[in-house]
Amino acid sequence: MLLAPVVLALVLGAPPVRAAEPGITRSQADEILAELKKIRELLEKGAAQSARQPAVVQAPAASEKVTVALRDSNALGSDDAPITMIEFADYQCPFCRSFHSTTFGQIQKNFVETGKLRYVSRDLPLPIHAQAPQAARAARCAGDQHKFWELRHLLITNQDKLGREDVLGYAQSLNMDVPAFTVCVDSKRYDALVQQDSVDANDIGVMGTPTFVLGKTNQKGRFEGVKIVGAQPYAVFDAKIKELLEHH
Numbered sequence: 001m002l003l004a005p006v007v008l009a010l011v012l013g014a015p016p017v018r019a020a021e022p023g024i025t026r027s028q029a030d031e032i033l034a035e036l037k038k039i040r041e042l043l044e045k046g047a048a049q050s051a052r053q054p055a056v057v058q059a060p061a062a063s064e065k066v067t068v069a070l071r072d073s074n075a076l077g078s079d080d081a082p083i084t085m086i087e088f089a090d091y092q093c094p095f096c097r098s099f100h101s102t103t104f105g106q107i108q109k110n111f112v113e114t115g116k117l118r119y120v121s122r123d124l125p126l127p128i129h130a131q132a133p134q135a136a137r138a139a140r141c142a143g144d145q146h147k148f149w150e151l152r153h154l155l156i157t158n159q160d161k162l163g164r165e166d167v168l169g170y171a172q173s174l175n176m177d178v179p180a181f182t183v184c185v186d187s188k189r190y191d192a193l194v195q196q197d198s199v200d201a202n203d204i205g206v207m208g209t210p211t212f213v214l215g216k217t218n219q220k221g222r223f224e225g226v227k228i229v230g231a232q233p234y235a236v237f238d239a240k241i242k243e244l245l246e247h248h
Contacts, residue, residue: 066204067224068213071196073120074140074148076108081118082248083111083241084217086225088124088201090209091135091155092162099210099231100156106234111241118217121152123197124209131162134185136194138167141184145176214240216248 111117125132142151215225
């Protein structure tokens with residue numbers, strides 16, 4: 001079934017959980033371990049159902065080059081930045097929160113704010129996360145009021161509170177036009193675009209979140225770059241970004 005490779009890639013793409021890492025609390029580490037337990041249970045169930053048709057699923061190579069369709073997406077940084085990084089994220093994914101808490105801020109400070117990197121957010125709500133599609137929809141609706149990144153931060157860092165009233169409360173805390181935001185969320189006007197992101201991710205073999213595509217900016221129609229799987233340490237992104245900058 002489709003879910004098996006998705007969750008397997010999540011396991012294989014995830015770095016070891018260390019509660020002592022900056023930005024990771026014991027509670028967050030426990031949530032990641034609980035997620036891995038749930039994934040293991042799903043895999044065991046799937047394996048039992050398909051015992052007569054065994055299959056070997058491998059995690060994508062971290063250095064794999066892929067080409068993904070360019071879309072009108074929410075982005076941080078200058079359009080003239082020489083390097084672009086696309087993140088396929090699930091707002092309910094604990095590995096996405098781990099990356100956001102430990103690595104994203106460093107990338108933003110050292111590369112986005114210095115004009116070297118354009119950071120693009122795209123959606124991949126996974127089947128195992130019931131509230132992820134609504135969260136993706138809400139973030140895009142916040143973008144209508146120029147609050148995409150602010151709400152994105154609140155959604156990722158409050159994964160245990162992603163119900164409708166919670167999301168509306170975050171919008172109010174950001175001084176958004178809550179009635180207009182509510183109409184947008186309830187209308188599901190962005191669902192087709194969220195689904196298109198998922199299709200694009202599937203086309204390049206993205207099976208778990210977070211997954212990144214890093215490459216040179218100013219490509220038209222299609223974007224070619226290196227695929228990086230999982231909530232890798234900052235040093236991994238730092239090295240790959242600097243390598244691309246050296247050859248720019």
